[in-house]
Amino acid sequence: MQAGADEDKIREVPGWRESGRFCDTERAALEYAGAMTITGERVSDELFGRLRSLFDEAQIVELTAAVALENFRSLFNVPLGIESQGFCVLPKSP
Numbered sequence: 001m002q003a004g005a006d007e008d009k010i011r012e013v014p015g016w017r018e019s020g021r022f023c024d025t026e027r028a029a030l031e032y033a034g035a036m037t038i039t040g041e042r043v044s045d046e047l048f049g050r051l052r053s054l055f056d057e058a059q060i061v062e063l064t065a066a067v068a069l070e071n072f073r074s075l076f077n078v079p080l081g082i083e084s085q086g087f088c089v090l091p092k093s094p
Contacts, residue, residue, distance in 0.1 A: 009022075016030045025054045025055075028047070029051075029063055032051055032063065032067070033063075033070075035047060036067045037071055051063075
C-alpha cells in the first residue's frame with residue numbers, strides 16, 4: 001500500500017479472476033504467482049510468453065523472487081504458528 005495500492009482492490013485479490021479491477025499486467029502477475037505456488041502446477045509456456053510481453057527480464061526475476069519469498073514465508077510461518085500480525089488479513093476463501 002506504500003506504493004499507492006487501493007485497499008478495496010487489495011481486498012479483491014482472492015477473487016482477481018472475477019474482478020474487473022485488475023489490468024492485463026496484474027492478471028498475468030497474479031496467474032504467475034498462482035502457478036508458482038500450487039504444488040504440482042507448472043508455469044506454462046503460454047503464460048511465460050505473456051509475462052515476457054509485459055515485463056522485462058529484470059522485472060520477471062524480481063516478480064519470481066517476491067513470489068518465492070512469500071511462498072517461503074508461508075511454508076516457514078504456518079507450521080510454527082506465526083500469524084500475519086494484522087499486516088495482511090484477507091477474508092477466508094469460500
